[in-house]
Amino acid sequence: MATPHIKAERGDFADTVLMPGDPLRARYIAETFLEDARLVNEVRNMYGYTGRYKGREISVMGHGMGIPSVSIYAKELITEFGARRLIRVGSCGAVRDDVKVRDLIIGLGGSTDSGVNRSRFRGLDFAAIADFDLTRAAVDAAGPQGTPVKVGNIFSADLFYHPDPALIDCLRKFDIVGVEMEAAGLYGVAAEFGARALTICTVSDHIVNGDSLSSDERATSFDEMMTIALETVLEDDRQQNSRQETTR
Ligand SMILES: O=P(O)(O)O[C@H]1O[C@H](CO)[C@@H](O)[C@H]1O
Ligand SMILES: O=c1cc[nH]c(=O)[nH]1
Numbered sequence: 001m002a003t004p005h006i007k008a009e010r011g012d013f014a015d016t017v018l019m020p021g022d023p024l025r026a027r028y029i030a031e032t033f034l035e036d037a038r039l040v041n042e043v044r045n046m047y048g049y050t051g052r053y054k055g056r057e058i059s060v061m062g063h064g065m066g067i068p069s070v071s072i073y074a075k076e077l078i079t080e081f082g083a084r085r086l087i088r089v090g091s092c093g094a095v096r097d098d099v100k101v102r103d104l105i106i107g108l109g110g111s112t113d114s115g116v117n118r119s120r121f122r123g124l125d126f127a128a129i130a131d132f133d134l135t136r137a138a139v140d141a142a143g144p145q146g147t148p149v150k151v152g153n154i155f156s157a158d159l160f161y162h163p164d165p166a167l168i169d170c171l172r173k174f175d176i177v178g179v180e181m182e183a184a185g186l187y188g189v190a191a192e193f194g195a196r197a198l199t200i201c202t203v204s205d206h207i208v209n210g211d212s213l214s215s216d217e218r219a220t221s222f223d224e225m226m227t228i229a230l231e232t233v234l235e236d237d238r239q240q241n242s243r244q245e246t247t248r
Contacts, residue, residue: 003076005043012040013081014050014057016233018226019073019088021182023047023062025222029089030060033226046073053230056237063088067114067156067185074189074197085134085196085236088186089229091218092154092178092201095171099203101211102221104147104228105177106130106138107154107199110184114158117188128187131196137236138200142228147221152177154199156184168207178203200229 001010020026026047030037034051041048041061048061061077063070070088077083092105099105110128117126135151142149155176171179183199190197202221205212213221 001080003080005046005072006041006048006076006081007043008040008048008081010081012050013048013061013077013083014059015082016085016087017059017061017077017083018229019061019063019070019086021063021065021090023064026060026062029226032223033230034058034060054234056234058230058233059083063182065160066181067112067116067158070182071116071185071189074186074195075193078189078193078195083195085233086186086190087134087197087229087232088182088199088201089225090180090182090199090201091204092180093205093207094178094203095168095176095207097208099150099177099206100148101203101206101213102148102217103203104142104149104225105154105201105203106135106142106149106151107178107183107201108135108151109153110156110187110199111153111174111176112156112158112184114156114185116185120188120192126188126191128184128191130187130198131190133239134196134198134232134236137239138198138228138232141231141235145224145228145231147224147228150177154183154201155179156181172208179207198232200225200232
């Protein structure tokens with residue numbers, strides 16, 4: 001079975017897919033964190049792998065840059081390959097004074113200048129939000145790792161090189177916790193097709209004060225974020241299972 005962008009069989013992907021923007025990061029995650037990882041997609045070099053983390057089957061696949069790209073991969077993973085839980089693992093910029101490089105951002109909401117959620121919501125303003133249970137699991141999973149975590153509203157920009165400098169003042173005023181390019185689109189796709197989604201980002205640069213991570217710091221903080229994302233999946237499994245037990 002194949003879609004225009006994923007050449008794989010149904011069953012090749014796990015119900016849970018971790019998604020970095022960069023496909024080479026997907027390969028790195030598979031090689032570094034997953035046991036028995038196998039390549040399940042390489043169309044357009046958008047590598048996807050499925051393996052196990054502490055015994056739990058998990059897939060990891062790149063989603064490219066920007067809302068149009070993540071929207072294609074997320075939709076096909078959900079509707080054609082059975083993905084039920086998508087977690088973006090990426091980098092973002094900071095605008096607030098209290099958000100520092102290396103902080104971990106959990107995207108509770110996805111604001112955007114993209115029109116995609118209006119397109120899918122009859123021109124109305126859709127509040128693009130993360131799945132609540134996944135958000136809670138991520139906060140719980142991050143606690144023991146000791147990484148500073150900020151939970152809040154992400155801004156997913158269509159333009160990396162934005163022409164309007166006044167936008168930053170607006171984002172600061174509205175307490176935007178991180179600026180990246182996909183979360184709002186991912187949350188819209190998940191809502192439309194009935195899946196659960198979350199965005200976790202490491203702050204790679206501060207747009208206002210110019211701080212940025214060195215390449216070594218990027219690698220270390222990316223590994224910390226990946227451990228938290230993988231532990232989020234296990235924590236969410238535990239919380240979902242215990243909820244099912246109590247309703248039986
Ligand atoms: O590091 P990733 O996950 O790609 O995320 C950020 O980096 C890219 C821009 O450089 C955009 O995709 C943005 O969202
Ligand atoms: O999209 C992004 C990612 C990192 N930093 C930014 O400023 N924007």
